[in-house]
Amino acid sequence: MELGDRRIIVTGGARGIGAATARAYVAAGARVAVLDILDEAGEALVNALNRAGPGSARYHHCDIAQRPEVDRIFDAVVAEFGGLDVLANIAGVERHTPAEAITDSEWDLIFDVNVRGTLLTNQAAYRHMKDRGGRILNFGSDAGLVPYVNGAHYSAAKGAVFSWTRTIAHEWGRHGVTANALVPALWTPMYEEHRATFDAEQLAAHDAMMAGLIPVGGKLGDPDTDFAPFMVFMAGEGARFINGQILSVNGGLNTVR
Numbered sequence: 001m002e003l004g005d006r007r008i009i010v011t012g013g014a015r016g017i018g019a020a021t022a023r024a025y026v027a028a029g030a031r032v033a034v035l036d037i038l039d040e041a042g043e044a045l046v047n048a049l050n051r052a053g054p055g056s057a058r059y060h061h062c063d064i065a066q067r068p069e070v071d072r073i074f075d076a077v078v079a080e081f082g083g084l085d086v087l088a089n090i091a092g093v094e095r096h097t098p099a100e101a102i103t104d105s106e107w108d109l110i111f112d113v114n115v116r117g118t119l120l121t122n123q124a125a126y127r128h129m130k131d132r133g134g135r136i137l138n139f140g141s142d143a144g145l146v147p148y149v150n151g152a153h154y155s156a157a158k159g160a161v162f163s164w165t166r167t168i169a170h171e172w173g174r175h176g177v178t179a180n181a182l183v184p185a186l187w188t189p190m191y192e193e194h195r196a197t198f199d200a201e202q203l204a205a206h207d208a209m210m211a212g213l214i215p216v217g218g219k220l221g222d223p224d225t226d227f228a229p230f231m232v233f234m235a236g237e238g239a240r241f242i243n244g245q246i247l248s249v250n251g252g253l254n255t256v257r
Contacts (some may be wrong), residue, residue, distance in 0.1 A: 001054065003235055004029035007081035011035045011064050011121055011240040012091030014042035016188035017139075020223035021088055021231045026055035028232050033077040035062040036091065064091050064117035083149065085134030086135045086235045087125040091117055094190060095199075099152040107153050114157040118164060122179070122207035126172055133176025134232075137234055138165045140181040140246060142254045162246055169244030184227050185227070187220040216251035226251075 006234055008025050012018040013034035019041075025032045026049045029086055036042045043229060046057040062073040078084050094115045095106055125136055141149070143151055144158030165181040172179060198206060211218035230249050235238055248254065 001029035002232060005031040006085045007078075007083055008032045008088065008235060009035060009077055009084060009121075009125070010088045010090060011062070011117070012089075014045055016190060017100075017103070017184060017223045017227060018090040019045050019090075020228045021090060022057060023049060023052075023224065024228035024232050025048075025088075025137065025235065026052065026057050029055045030235070031055060031081055032057045032085075033073075033081070034059045036066070036075060037061060051158045055077055060099040064089075064121050065112040067120050068190075069149055070117075070120040070124050074121075074128065078128045081252065083098055083132065084128040084134060086137070088123060088137045088235070089118060090139050091123045092097060092139060094154050095154070096150045098150055102153050108158050108229065110153045111160075114154070115160045115164075118161050122164075122168060124166075126177055130172070130175045135235060135239070136165075136168070136179040137231070138174075138181045140165075140183045142183055142185065142250065145183070145246075146254060153180065156257075165246075166244050174242050178240070179233040180242060180244065181246045181250040182230075183233070183246060183250060183254075184223075185214070185220050185248075185253045186223045186227055188223060191220060209227075214251040214253050217222070221251055223247070 003025060008017055009029050010022045010032060013022045016038035022034050024033050034042055034046055034057055042059040046059040049057040060073045061071050093109060097106060103115050122136055138161055141158040143155040144162055148155040162181050167181050218245040229247050
């Protein structure tokens with residue numbers, strides 16, 4: 001029951017890193033609101049979580065790029081939980097397109113979810129945390145730290161998340177609201193979809209490249225075993241004094257400078 005007193009919102013919680021995080025939080029005793037637009041997967045997840053316990057979970061449909069929807073859902077969760085201690089803002093989208101071919105609509109999609117969604121969820125969380133403190137965990141990417149070929153818009157969006165997070169850490173830290181940006185390198189459904197675009201030769205080359213880049217294990221990590229325990233730590237008392245940082249959990253894939 002390491003997180004038995006924690007009230008937590010997880011965006012993008014229906015699958016992948018978000019689902020692994022929600023599982024870990026409920027296993028640690030927290031009350032968790034899972035937000036996503038993948039309703040079937042989200043409902044199935046919370047049903048399984050509530051059977052497993054010892055914490056509990058609720059599912060809410062929420063498009064984090066829409067301010068009225070974000071404000072309504074956050075207010076409803078806080079009313080049900082009696083407060084909010086942690087926001088794990090994991091929801092995000094990625095596209096792979098050469099820089100010269102990025103369309104207005106694709107740029108807007110990437111920035112609406114990854115950047116506007118960060119703005120809206122963070123503001124909503126702060127509104128409920130500012131009188132008693134709390135934790136905001138935003139999600140960056142190595143794409144925001146190094147050149148990311150065929151993903152310039154995603155790279156730019158994650159760079160914006162880093163800059164936003166560093167700044168609110170200073171503005172809101174005086175109210176006891178910490179903010180950090182997390183950089184995972186994990187094997188997720190989104191990564192599976194990316195791998196599916198490769199032919200056999202390309203996939204073999206990709207896997208050989210990853211084996212050379214990641215010292216620990218030679219491939220992307222597992223969300224449940226390699227990342228979820230870190231998320232539990234970041235939601236607990238041991239992380240109280242960590243603020244304004246970019247924290248990588250990536251097996252050594254890249255080093256934050």
